[in-house]
Amino acid sequence: MDPRYKPVISMVRLQKRLHAEDAKKSEGDATVAGWVKSVRAVGKLAFVILRDSSGTIQLTFKPDVKDFESVKNLTPESVIAATGDVVRGKVKSGENELVVKEWSVLSRSETPLPIDVWGNTPTGLDKRLDWRYLDLRSPKNLLVFRIQTAVEAAMREFWLKNGFIEIHSPKIMGSPSETGAELFEVEYFGRSGYLAQSPQFYKQMAMMAGFEKVFEIAPVFRANPSETSRHDTEYTSVDAEMSWLDSEEDVMAHEEKMIVHVLESVKKQFGSEIKEAFGVDVVVPETPFPRVTIKEAHKITGRAPAETHDFTDLDSEGEKLMGTHIQEKKKHEFVFLTEFPWAVRPFYTMRNEKNPAVTKSFDLLWKGLEITSGSQREHRYDVLLKQAAEKKMKMENVQFYLDFFRYGTPPHGGLGFGLTRFLMQMLGVKNVREVTFVPHDMKRLVP
Amino acid sequence: MDPRYKPVISMVRLQKRLHAEDAKKSEGDATVAGWVKSVRAVGKLAFVILRDSSGTIQLTFKPDVKDFESVKNLTPESVIAATGDVVRGKVKSGENELVVKEWSVLSRSETPLPIDVWGNTPTGLDKRLDWRYLDLRSPKNLLVFRIQTAVEAAMREFWLKNGFIEIHSPKIMGSPSETGAELFEVEYFGRSGYLAQSPQFYKQMAMMAGFEKVFEIAPVFRANPSETSRHDTEYTSVDAEMSWLDSEEDVMAHEEKMIVHVLESVKKQFGSEIKEAFGVDVVVPETPFPRVTIKEAHKITGRAPAETHDFTDLDSEGEKLMGTHIQEKKKHEFVFLTEFPWAVRPFYTMRNEKNPAVTKSFDLLWKGLEITSGSQREHRYDVLLKQAAEKKMKMENVQFYLDFFRYGTPPHGGLGFGLTRFLMQMLGVKNVREVTFVPHDMKRLVP
Numbered sequence: 001m002d003p004r005y006k007p008v009i010s011m012v013r014l015q016k017r018l019h020a021e022d023a024k025k026s027e028g029d030a031t032v033a034g035w036v037k038s039v040r041a042v043g044k045l046a047f048v049i050l051r052d053s054s055g056t057i058q059l060t061f062k063p064d065v066k067d068f069e070s071v072k073n074l075t076p077e078s079v080i081a082a083t084g085d086v087v088r089g090k091v092k093s094g095e096n097e098l099v100v101k102e103w104s105v106l107s108r109s110e111t112p113l114p115i116d117v118w119g120n121t122p123t124g125l126d127k128r129l130d131w132r133y134l135d136l137r138s139p140k141n142l143l144v145f146r147i148q149t150a151v152e153a154a155m156r157e158f159w160l161k162n163g164f165i166e167i168h169s170p171k172i173m174g175s176p177s178e179t180g181a182e183l184f185e186v187e188y189f190g191r192s193g194y195l196a197q198s199p200q201f202y203k204q205m206a207m208m209a210g211f212e213k214v215f216e217i218a219p220v221f222r223a224n225p226s227e228t229s230r231h232d233t234e235y236t237s238v239d240a241e242m243s244w245l246d247s248e249e250d251v252m253a254h255e256e257k258m259i260v261h262v263l264e265s266v267k268k269q270f271g272s273e274i275k276e277a278f279g280v281d282v283v284v285p286e287t288p289f290p291r292v293t294i295k296e297a298h299k300i301t302g303r304a305p306a307e308t309h310d311f312t313d314l315d316s317e318g319e320k321l322m323g324t325h326i327q328e329k330k331k332h333e334f335v336f337l338t339e340f341p342w343a344v345r346p347f348y349t350m351r352n353e354k355n356p357a358v359t360k361s362f363d364l365l366w367k368g369l370e371i372t373s374g375s376q377r378e379h380r381y382d383v384l385l386k387q388a389a390e391k392k393m394k395m396e397n398v399q400f401y402l403d404f405f406r407y408g409t410p411p412h413g414g415l416g417f418g419l420t421r422f423l424m425q426m427l428g429v430k431n432v433r434e435v436t437f438v439p440h441d442m443k444r445l446v447p
Numbered sequence: 448m449d450p451r452y453k454p455v456i457s458m459v460r461l462q463k464r465l466h467a468e469d470a471k472k473s474e475g476d477a478t479v480a481g482w483v484k485s486v487r488a489v490g491k492l493a494f495v496i497l498r499d500s501s502g503t504i505q506l507t508f509k510p511d512v513k514d515f516e517s518v519k520n521l522t523p524e525s526v527i528a529a530t531g532d533v534v535r536g537k538v539k540s541g542e543n544e545l546v547v548k549e550w551s552v553l554s555r556s557e558t559p560l561p562i563d564v565w566g567n568t569p570t571g572l573d574k575r576l577d578w579r580y581l582d583l584r585s586p587k588n589l590l591v592f593r594i595q596t597a598v599e600a601a602m603r604e605f606w607l608k609n610g611f612i613e614i615h616s617p618k619i620m621g622s623p624s625e626t627g628a629e630l631f632e633v634e635y636f637g638r639s640g641y642l643a644q645s646p647q648f649y650k651q652m653a654m655m656a657g658f659e660k661v662f663e664i665a666p667v668f669r670a671n672p673s674e675t676s677r678h679d680t681e682y683t684s685v686d687a688e689m690s691w692l693d694s695e696e697d698v699m700a701h702e703e704k705m706i707v708h709v710l711e712s713v714k715k716q717f718g719s720e721i722k723e724a725f726g727v728d729v730v731v732p733e734t735p736f737p738r739v740t741i742k743e744a745h746k747i748t749g750r751a752p753a754e755t756h757d758f759t760d761l762d763s764e765g766e767k768l769m770g771t772h773i774q775e776k777k778k779h780e781f782v783f784l785t786e787f788p789w790a791v792r793p794f795y796t797m798r799n800e801k802n803p804a805v806t807k808s809f810d811l812l813w814k815g816l817e818i819t820s821g822s823q824r825e826h827r828y829d830v831l832l833k834q835a836a837e838k839k840m841k842m843e844n845v846q847f848y849l850d851f852f853r854y855g856t857p858p859h860g861g862l863g864f865g866l867t868r869f870l871m872q873m874l875g876v877k878n879v880r881e882v883t884f885v886p887h888d889m890k891r892l893v894p
Binding site: 002149 | 449451452453454455460461462464480481482483498499500524525526553554555556557560561579580581583584589592593595596599600603607611612613614615616617618619620621622631632633634635636638640642649652653655656657658659665666668670672680681683691692693694696697800826827828847848850851852853854855856857858866884885887889890892893894
């Protein structure tokens with residue numbers, strides 16, 4: 001063997017080991033490595049169930065194997081490697097097992113474990129998050145992040161096929177973006193910087209740079225003091241922006257195609273695993289998705305008095321009612337809410353030509369939860385200046401952004417959403433922290 | 448037409464327009480939209496060179512077109528849309544042009560422009576960055592970000608094919624990571640948070656969670672007071688981590704395969720454009736890349752006195768000399784430097800079993816610049832504790848990280864690099880800001 005490597009057992013390289021599930025299907029010699037799920041001594045033999053990222057395999061130890069006695073003393077979650085013969089299993093499942101010829105302890109786990117990795121003993125979310133890396137060892141949690149990987153891959157695949165450019169915009173900004181509320185401040189060489197709450201201004205800058213179509217998947221930050229199940233202080237924002245729009249309808253048409261592509265891809269790769277682990281079906285939606293004006297949505301849900309229909313967003317109960325309504329009437333999990341009033345949308349949103357009280361904007365609800373906001377943006381410098389003034393923006397904070405509109409601007413628009421919200425709705429999970437790798441909130445900054 | 452759309456000219460939707468380069472190859476009717484590069488009046492006619500993300504097309508305006516006189520008053524960089532007939536061009540290039548039937552100004556540019564978008568008048572970098580969105584309009588700058596998109600896509604493609612999981616780790620941390628130097632501090636609900644300098648601790652956490660192989664492409668932050676051409680205060684870090692290593696050699700073998708895949712993909716898509724715009728060839732390297740110990744590298748470059756060979760890194764002049772040496776001796780652009788002394792590597796690096804004065808670590812140089820650092824990590828809790836103490840780490844800062852090692856750890860290692868450094872070396876660009884979308888440094892936080 002190449003002297004640069006230091007094999008832990010025999011002459012078998014760890015990198016050449018088999019995954020547990022592959023080893024069970026192989027014949028002859030095999031090497032596996034992973035975490036000890038359980039140890040059992042039966043008569044003269046000892047059995048270990050070994051777990052890795054693929055699944056589990058039973059290891060059988062006979063008394064003549066080296067260090068046989070210490071097998072029985074292996075603590076749960078210790079890491080071992082073993083090499084031996086794959087033989088027909090005698091266990092009920094009929095799965096093959098590995099009769100160990102040689103083995104090695106790579107890392108011994110302390111005992112007792114602070115949480116039950118296998119979820120047999122219910123543990124509060126807070127404690128599980130204290131030990132997030134142990135919590136993530138459950139196959140269901142690993143599955144979440146395999147699915148997340150596939151979701152992002154499918155989104156990017158869609159965008160690349162459609163000529164989008166990937167951008168990485170600054171996360172420390174020189175002035176508070178948008179509202180100035182819920183901002184994190186950074187000490188920046190003797191002055192104040194602010195953590196970006198969205199890549200909004202910069203993805204629009206890319207349009208003025210002629211990039212035409214861009215996307216970004218990156219962290220955004222909100223100093224959100226609430227501790228609801230839907231909010232983190234930082235999360236992964238998925239953003240797209242595109243030029244040469246005729247209306248916000250182009251953005252909606254783009255988004256529904258993207259979502260169909262993502263759900264087709266996820267269903268194909270993980271449909272049955274999701275059904276088994278989360279009890280939900282991944283449904284590939286029909287296009288076009290239903291579209292309902294926010295005014296109409298208020299009438300349907302009756303969540304606001306008639307006279308204020310034009311001036312409010314739906315509350316979370318209203319979103320749920322709307323989700324149920326669309327499922328019943330249209331047999332659809334998605335609905336675009338459109339024509340949000342100018343009063344509740346940011347200053348950069350384009351207003352409707354015929355009715356300036358409403359904007360060329362939309363939200364997308366999935367199973368009764370808002371998962372996206374989007375709009376056509378105002379690209380005309382003079383109109384944008386008026387809108388900023390009307391919304392009482394502090395001009396010194398947005399001047400650098402307004403400057404983007406002085407030297408030729410294409411009509412454009414886009415959308416943004418939280419990656420974890422998308423996952424929550426896909427998997428029917430109730431708390432965003434369950435689908436966040438390492439969730440942080442107002443109280444939690446560790447690990 | 449669908450009443451939801453508001454076409455800017457005739458009944459042609461902007462979303463259905465053709466790119467300039469496609470329009471030139473088409474026949475009959477076509478619609479285009481973009482920025483006015485130049486306007487020329489010749490006899491009774493007016494000509495506009497229109498630019499979009501694909502290239503340029505000549506528009507010919509005859510006196511009978513509506514608003515003919517205002518064509519001549521179009522300011523450079525104004526945005527227009529035009530529809531008409533594609534006809535055989537009479538210009539030297541032989542390219543087709545568009546005889547305009549109808550047109551519309553979408554956005555009029557102010558004049559004069561603050562910088563020369565076409566780079567015919569040299570403008571200092573600082574001024575160009577003040578107007579970055581105009582600076583990015585040059586085709587060469589757009590090309591940089593099309594290439595960046597392709598580089599990232601190829602990396603992810605390689606990782607997905609090899610079973611990696613994509614992670615998004617927290618960017619605000621509860622304690623200073625690693626050294627504590629060059630940290631940005633964030634006011635976090637009455638206490639201090641710190642912007643992540645790397646995803647190091649969290650990508651290792653994923654190994655302890657059993658994710659096995661992960662990658663992340665995300666921003667990292669360094670409160671770096673220097674203003675060299677190689678440093679930003681935030682940049683996009685590309686990170687990978689993998690379990691079940693036999694040595695750091697596994698990480699190097701992984702990286703060289705990844706780089707070959709990326710360069711093959713970029714060469715195929717952009718090889719000739721890169722040659723034309725940047726004057727460099729994209730060379731797909733042979734594997735394995737040359738490997739030289741840092742001790743040997745010091746002997747070769749003579750950058751440090753013999754007695755300290757074991758205890759220093761190469762300085763930037765040394766990196767250049769090493770790059771030249773490898774190109775001459777091995778005809779190779781890349782070289783791995785290995786076996787860095789324990790004194791210059793972080794506490795979590797695994798030491799060499801036979802010689803604990805050196806570590807199982809490496810740097811990768813490309814054309815004489817360090818573009819990656821990597822290593823096998825120390826996964827044994829007791830050894831790691833000793834190493835942290837020996838490096839005088841503040842235990843309260845790293846305790847949450849050390850806790851990751853208590854309940855079963857696989858041998859693992861990984862690598863990290865700055866996306867923009869990779870692009871710099873690929874394109875032969877001298878300043879990292881040229882390949883950064885919106886560069887920020889100690890003095891610059893706007894735009």
